[in-house]
Amino acid sequence: MQATPGQRVRTRFAPSPTGHLHVGGLRTALYNYLYAKNMNGDFIVRIEDTDQARRVEGADKSLLKTLEMTGIVPDESFMHGGNFGPYVQSERLEIYRKYCLQLLERKNAYYCFSTAEELEKNRKLQMKQGMQPKYNRKWLPEDMGGSMPEGEIGKKLEEGVPYVIRMRVPDYISIMFEDMVRGPVEFDSATVDDQVLMKSDGFPTYHFASVVDDHLMEISHVIRGEEWLSSMPKHLLLYEFFGWEPPKVAHLPLLLNPDRSKLSKRQGDVAAEDFINKGYSPEAIVNFVALLGWNEGEGCEREVYSLDELKEKFSLERVGKAGSVFNVEKLGWLEKQYIKGRSREAIISVIKPLLYEELEKKNTDMDVDRIAGDEYLGQVIELMRERVSFEHEFITFSNYFFFDPEKYEEKAVKKRWVADTNEVVGEFITVLEETGDFSADSLEATLKDFVAPRGKKPAFLIHPVRILVSGVGFGPSLYHMLEVLGKETVLRRLRKGIERVSPFSS
């Protein structure tokens, strides 16, 4: 799909700095980014901080940081610069004031002195009557179709009574537009309220500021959540008042809670940071979130996409209309796919710091230089790669590669121990002491040779040895595990363990 010839594609993500980056916001940002990049255009981040009360200090920077962590890097923002700044709405107050004045002069907007209590009372009354709550246009001037005399308005203004400025929505006109994901949508202006444009504190409302900014910043496509669909008529009217050409719009389906309501806190994590902190990788999160509402289509059954591939393949036509439930299970599966494909070096760079953190917390009987070395970590990674769900589990889930077990999984002991287990293990220890070759193959042969004449199956020894050495009843191939741990560590753990574990100990 091509943009209007001659017009550069410019999309934007416009969060308000009220907290962490919501995964829904992440997906909106992602789609904006992907669309722009796919069309060789620019992606802009604009901070919408027109609500002073809700503003959270530092949220703007943290939003950008999280975005960048996932690979979504803006071409323009308050941190990246650009020719259309400032990119923070609180720094653009003069601009909004100027344009609002224009609307006032053209009789597309008017002063309103109604108090909050008054409005609230009115709203309740209308609700009670089963009507749509709307401003009663008490302060709509006579020359704009209202009943308020000019003089009254001038008087209030002179007295310095606080006011807001409202847009004058035309009566009974049809407002139609083409949504890039929904197709044609139509509204009746009679259902549109006289939206406040400027608040009494001198700040613009979202509706006004975003229209002015989108125009001034030459945004070509507005891609945002479906919750904005019903305010489209207000925005379109504003473009018309100004005589500006509106951008193309696409309203994305919502991300949903398991109960199919709009994704929210309370039913689990919703901040992108929450997932990153849990160990999900940015690549997996981006991949997952991209597929919630978009697919390559045409029989394509692919599930794993890198950001670059998404940039290449993304299109708005392939965005669905129905909301999608944010299902963490599949994200977990994706994470595993990424771990399988990730290079050893990349994993080492993530888990090495984690290992050092652990080593500071507790002592190990193993050789620190060796177990923190790339070679050793690489071996652990290959043994555990298909068994972990998160990178941090290379350390936490595979603790026994770095620390001697402190306790032994009770359930596993119960299941694997019989009366003569300790005795046989004891004999096996003496055999191991004599073993020169501690490779997996050799160990396998040794164990089998040991067990056969005693009329036992390998499993008789394999399980107890595993538990004694690792403390748990599950893990990688025992022989490989022993090889990686090394003779010294294995013997130490066996000797120590055999004194602590007996069939009657648990």
Next chain:
RNA sequence: GGCCCCAUGGACUAGUGGUUAGGUCACCACCCUUUCAAGGUGGUAGCACGGGUUCAAAUCCCGUUGGGGUCACCA
């Protein structure tokens, strides 16, 4: 309640008039196997409902139902 949007298995989805309705996650069974994973094979499970249009409808139209969004001096 008004307005708007939406509707394929439990979840994500493919499908644009003719398919045994396909794939992925999850689930179940079996295989592999020293455990746990991974992998392999197979399986349970779906077009919300009712009318049309048509030789033919998951697909087009209308209605019903259901779900969601929105109706702030919040975004």
